[in-house]
Amino acid sequence: MSSRFSFTSNEGVKIVNSIVTRLVPKWINGLRKLQLICIPKILNLEDVFAIDAMGGGKSALFGIPILLHLEISQNADSYPLFNVPIRLDPIGVVVTPTKGLANNIVKRLKEDLGINGFAYTSENLSLKRRAGIDIVKEITSCQYRIVCINPEHLCEREWYLISNSTLFRQNIIFACAEEGHPGPPFLSVCLTLGFSGSRFHLICCSNEHSNxxxxxxxxxxxxxxxxxxxxxxxxxxxxxxxxxxxxxxxxxxxxxxxxxxxxxxxxxxxxxxxxxxxxxxxxxxxxxxxxxxxxxxxxxxxxxxxxxxxxxxxxxxxxxxxxxxxxxxxxxxxxxxxxxxxxxxxxxxxxxxxxxxxxxxxxxxxxxxxxxxxxxxxxxxxxxxxxxxxxxxxxxxxxxxxxxxxxxxxxxxxxxxxxxxxxxxxxxxxxxxxxxxxxxYHIPENHFPPSTDEMTLPPFIMPTITTKKRKPRKKVDKLKEKELEVVGMAFLVYETQLYAEERLVAPHRY
Ligand SMILES: [Zn+2]
Ligand SMILES: [Zn+2]
CATH class of the missing domain: 3.40.50.300 (P-loop containing nucleotide triphosphate hydrolases)
Structure with a gap:
């Protein structure tokens, strides 16, 4: 076993980095700091709780491990042996709080990394059903690399079937819940997830937005x-x-x-x-x-x-x-x-x-x-x-x-x-x-130059500012009790008159 590499070793991290640089050339600077810390740990099957509100980069935490498994399993000769199983059909499961987020992650993974995912939402499920496609079969035969699922579907029969499929289970390389969120409740979340001990890593980045x-x-x-x-x-x-x-x-x-x-x-x-x-x-x-x-x-x-x-x-x-x-x-x-x-x-x-x-x-x-x-x-x-x-x-x-x-x-x-x-x-x-x-510090408010020309987005008209205070309007249609009585009577009279008239004139006579 000692001859096998760990993804978290220096050599392991180097391999991760070189594969990413080669497969995702559009990321000129390679992986970001948080990704470099987290991804080797995820690959090493350790528990990671990453808090990163700095934007972007989160979907890479799901996508990159998939890419690495695919690359290494398809070119096994060029890589050393690792101390964790490398999958030919790797799958990641992401529990997402909203269907919007599920769709968004799937879209990002496709666009950024060419990874095929499925957002397991009611809408997408009924689309599949109408098209006569058995989604359980699709997922358990490992057709999707990432499945984003809302918590409410986790207790449904279909998901029970999926999660009990041997092939599917074998190929899962990670499961995670998206929505890392700083604040006191997160410690209790960690405990319920079974995140504790030496294989658990809490990775915090500042959520300050410097821009x-x-x-x-x-x-x-x-x-x-x-x-x-x-x-x-x-x-x-x-x-x-x-x-x-x-x-x-x-x-x-x-x-x-x-x-x-x-x-x-x-x-x-x-x-x-x-x-x-x-x-x-x-x-x-x-x-x-x-x-x-x-x-x-x-x-x-x-x-x-x-x-x-x-x-x-x-x-x-x-x-x-x-x-x-x-x-x-x-x-x-x-x-x-x-x-x-x-x-x-x-x-x-x-x-x-x-x-x-x-x-x-x-x-x-x-x-x-x-x-x-x-x-x-x-x-x-x-x-x-x-x-x-x-x-x-x-x-x-x-x-x-x-x-x-x-x-x-x-x-x-x-x-x-x-x-x-x-x-x-x-x-x-x-x-x-x-x-x-x-x-x-008496720094004047600087307005940045407009991002587009005025042809595309001509300025909104400045509303004329009304400086004089408007008198509170009397609520003319709110009636006093006496007025209500009068109006009530008037309606009664009107009703009988209308009834009498309709009875004589209307074609549908009462
Ligand atoms: Zn957001
Ligand atoms: Zn300040």
Missing amino acids: TKIILHTLTSAIGGTEFPQIIPYLNQQCKTVIHVQTIDLGYCIFMFLFNLTPASSNPLCRIHMYNSLASEKYNKKTIELIDTDPQCQVVIATKALSLGIHVEELRDSIAVGTADTQDNGKQDAEHAGRKEGVIAHRIIFTTTTELNKVRKIVEASGEVSVAAISKVKQTTKTKKETKNPLDPAKVVFLAETVCQVACENIIYDNPPLELSRMDCIQAERLVPCDLCCTH
């Missing part, structure tokens, strides 16, 4: 209103932008607002898309595709449905109109934008005065601005009752931050390296300083 400028604003218009003039200047920088909203209703209001301000030379239906659970899966898929391929498609207004793991190369900026329910979700939303290497991105967050007032009260009550301290504060309503929807402590800390938003998040997520990540943007020499640092 993304964080900007926090307070909405000057009502979040329940119909006008959102503050987002126009950002959209007029002509970057592809995702607008995150908490409700489909708000998404629709923003859609209408932008629709009406689209210049005549631009087609609003091409330019602005809605991505939510009311639209069909096909439509949503198309939207993602258009953002990447259609230069005239600029804005996606998305509800939570997009939140998990959909990766769109061309998205540059993210705007949250209203903060996400948790800081985690807000950060995840923003991760869809600015993933392309070398770009500078914006993450713009609009909070509300109401929310900031709540934050102020909570911080006053806690006396200390830290997630631990704020978690202990009992959040109450005006009537001093405990609130049903307390604000997420991490979000409170973020919104209360006065020095540096990047450092603030680094503390929340315990990002390495310890000292540098806690410094403000200027001390840490960050590529794009955050909003707060720019203000402190």
Whole structure:
């Protein structure tokens, strides 16, 4: 056995690297650091829990081990013997939290690495059924290299048959759950997965986005209103932008607002898309595709449905109109934008005065601005009752931050390296300083040159700003009790009259 190589040995890592450089020449720099750490361990059948919010590269963790097994098994003479079995028909199983993510991973693997995968979703299963194809047979005869499956299908009879097939089981080289997510719950997740002991590796990378400028604003218009003039200047920088909203209703209001301000030379239906659970899966898929391929498609207004793991190369900026329910979700939303290497991105967050007032009260009550301290504060309503929807402590800390938003998040997520990540943007020499640092150090807000010419994306019309306060309108159609009585009587009279008349005139006489 001693003559056999381990993938985690120096020689093993070298072999992995040289195969990747040769088979995937478009990755000029070869594997990224996290991939280089994780992939040999995955190949060596060790347990890996990788946390990497830096974007990209995650699907490579699934794809590269497959490529390596194929390459080594097909050219066994050129490689040494390894201490783990090398498969001719390697299979990886990825448990994905959403069908959108399952489809996305399969698409990426095909495009980036030419690997055939199957997204085991209800839609794809019924497509197969209608085409008369036995998917159980297809999967157990190892026709797919990667199977992405949503947890709800794991307990179905078909999957039971698949997972009991000897051939299928033999060829599985790894199984994993996609959605590594920092934060305290992950330790309990590790334990339930049986991840512990010396063959378990927890690999953490910082989730700081060094190319993304964080900007926090307070909405000057009502979040329940119909006008959102503050987002126009950002959209007029002509970057592809995702607008995150908490409700489909708000998404629709923003859609209408932008629709009406689209210049005549631009087609609003091409330019602005809605991505939510009311639209069909096909439509949503198309939207993602258009953002990447259609230069005239600029804005996606998305509800939570997009939140998990959909990766769109061309998205540059993210705007949250209203903060996400948790800081985690807000950060995840923003991760869809600015993933392309070398770009500078914006993450713009609009909070509300109401929310900031709540934050102020909570911080006053806690006396200390830290997630631990704020978690202990009992959040109450005006009537001093405990609130049903307390604000997420991490979000409170973020919104209360006065020095540096990047450092603030680094503390929340315990990002390495310890000292540098806690410094403000200027001390840490960050590529794009955050909003707060720019203000402190008097750095003018630099608007980046538009990414396309004005022909493709002519600027939205700036709405005229109404400065005078509108008087609250009396609700004319809300009736007082006395008025209700009168109207009720009038309707009764009308009803009898109508009945009498219809009886005489109408062709269908009663
Ligand atoms: Zn994502
Ligand atoms: Zn900063």
